[in-house]
Amino acid sequence: MRIAMIGTGYVGLVSGACFADFGHQVTCVDKDAAKIAALCRGEIPIFEPGLDALVATNVKASRLDFTTDLAGPVAEAEAVFIAVGTPSRRGDGHADLSYVYAAAREIAASIRDFTVVVTKSTVPVGTGDEVERLIGETNPSADVVVASNPEFLREGAAIRDFKFPDRIVIGTSDERGRKVLGDIYRPLSLNQAPLMFTERRTAELIKYAANAFLATKITFINEIADLSEKVGADIQEVARGIGLDNRIGTKFLHAGPGYGGSCFPKDTRALVKIAEDHDAQLRIVESVVTVNDNRKRAMARKVAHALGDNLRNKTIAVLGLAFKPDTDDMREAPSIPLITGLRDMGAKVRAFDPASMKEARRELPDIDYCDDAYSCAEGADALVIVTEWVQFRALDLPRLKRIMKQPIVVDLRNVYRPAELEELGFAYTGIGRSQA
Numbered sequence: 001m002r003i004a005m006i007g008t009g010y011v012g013l014v015s016g017a018c019f020a021d022f023g024h025q026v027t028c029v030d031k032d033a034a035k036i037a038a039l040c041r042g043e044i045p046i047f048e049p050g051l052d053a054l055v056a057t058n059v060k061a062s063r064l065d066f067t068t069d070l071a072g073p074v075a076e077a078e079a080v081f082i083a084v085g086t087p088s089r090r091g092d093g094h095a096d097l098s099y100v101y102a103a104a105r106e107i108a109a110s111i112r113d114f115t116v117v118v119t120k121s122t123v124p125v126g127t128g129d130e131v132e133r134l135i136g137e138t139n140p141s142a143d144v145v146v147a148s149n150p151e152f153l154r155e156g157a158a159i160r161d162f163k164f165p166d167r168i169v170i171g172t173s174d175e176r177g178r179k180v181l182g183d184i185y186r187p188l189s190l191n192q193a194p195l196m197f198t199e200r201r202t203a204e205l206i207k208y209a210a211n212a213f214l215a216t217k218i219t220f221i222n223e224i225a226d227l228s229e230k231v232g233a234d235i236q237e238v239a240r241g242i243g244l245d246n247r248i249g250t251k252f253l254h255a256g257p258g259y260g261g262s263c264f265p266k267d268t269r270a271l272v273k274i275a276e277d278h279d280a281q282l283r284i285v286e287s288v289v290t291v292n293d294n295r296k297r298a299m300a301r302k303v304a305h306a307l308g309d310n311l312r313n314k315t316i317a318v319l320g321l322a323f324k325p326d327t328d329d330m331r332e333a334p335s336i337p338l339i340t341g342l343r344d345m346g347a348k349v350r351a352f353d354p355a356s357m358k359e360a361r362r363e364l365p366d367i368d369y370c371d372d373a374y375s376c377a378e379g380a381d382a383l384v385i386v387t388e389w390v391q392f393r394a395l396d397l398p399r400l401k402r403i404m405k406q407p408i409v410v411d412l413r414n415v416y417r418p419a420e421l422e423e424l425g426f427a428y429t430g431i432g433r434s435q436a
């Protein structure tokens with residue numbers, strides 16, 4: 001099967017490389033000439049474990065290539081995937097669909113034979129209808145089916161998620177469209193991955209409902225964590241105690257500084273707007289958005305509290321900047337409001353992240369970036385763990401204690417056991433653990 005992937009970001013590059021690995025012929029297209037030039041040189045523009053080897057293997061086997069020219073690959077393709085960004089529209093929280101619609105118009109102009117145009121980007125309900133209308137308007141003779149195939153991969157585990165998905169959702173009622181997408185995903189359905197065929201609008205809503213549910217689960221446990229602190233309970237045990245109930249499940253029950261990333265914040269906001277547009281208020285999701293935004297801002301106050309509510313001339317060492325481990329993605333990362341808040345309160349901030357410091361410099365240009373966890377902690381008044389990279393799980397604690405100015409640890413991911421740190425002489429603050 002010949003596939004054109006429009007947009008070569010986290011989703012487009014991973015999906016394109018995985019489709020090529022299934023044996024399809026894939027061309028990844030992007031408007032960003034620097035990104036395509038890097039890929040053509042064999043460089044991977046994002047940090048995603050295993051992606052470099054997967055791309056290299058498939059380029060070598062001549063199944064995967066990269067270009068800025070959309071017309072050629074689209075004319076040749078049996079399926080064209082749209083995997084461009086759908087960020088929050090400035091000011092109002094709606095999904096910004098300008099990249100999707102621009103791509104749809106460009107695709108329309110280049111379509112030759114029967115083609116399935118698939119939105120993989122996360123798009124509001126009804127976007128497929130508009131993509132279909134735009135293609136018909138631009139190229140009335142184009143023989144196309146427009147389908148929805150939302151993507152559920154997680155950054156940091158993207159290849160595994162793509163190759164071993166919990167389900168694949170295909171939204172189209174057209175038989176030709178179902179056949180082409182069924183063939184593309186055959187290697188996975190042969191491997192027992194459930195392929196769910198549904199209507200296009202239903203597929204579009206499934207993606208937002210899934211993300212909103214997961215964001216709700218995180219926000220729920222974060223609020224229970226706050227209560228745990230007040231009543232003297234331990235949120236780690238509360239989460240385990242409820243998560244072992246099969247109806248609840250243990251995943252997405254890790255209390256922390258609030259969710260961030262390229263998906264949950266913008267997708268929950270967009271879902272609230274979709275509902276408003278259709279006169280169907282989603283009060284739970286509205287609350288999740290507000291509670292999470294407030295929580296991210298409150299984390300700087302939590303750190304200040306651990307230092308006696310005075311950060312003037314204090315040096316804070318921040319470990320982890322990316323919104324989660326195993327990615328360099330800084331979009332809406334909790335580290336950003338945290339560090340901004342710490343600086344507003346007069347602190348000097350130093351930081352270290354194994355992958356995201358290049359990205360972070362754009363968002364946070366005025367802090368000191370360090371080479372490793374220990375140079376970051378040297379002389380600091382407090383150490384704050386923001387992202388739970390595996391290398392922060394086994395720090396040399398006695399060494400940290402020796403090099404820090406004050407042995408204060410604020411662990412926003414509950415990586416360490418309070419008793420262990422207290423025994424070593426640290427003042428420890430976690431999330432949802434009694435501060436008594």
Ligand SMILES: NC(=O)c1ccc[n+]([C@@H]2O[C@H](COP(=O)([O-])OP(=O)(O)OC[C@H]3O[C@@H](n4cnc5c(N)ncnc54)[C@H](O)[C@@H]3O)[C@@H](O)[C@H]2O)c1
Binds near residue numbers: 030102155
């Ligand atoms: N990142 C994730 O973990 C994830 C997971 C599931 C779904 N999604 C969804 O997938 C979509 C893409 O997300 P992403 O994180 O890969 O975005 P991204 O910003 O990393 O990549 C998007 C790419 O599209 C390119 N682009 C924009 N317009 C183009 C055009 N007309 N022609 C060619 N290229 C164009 C951009 O240059 C950019 O490289 C979004 O809708 C997102 O919500 C993301």
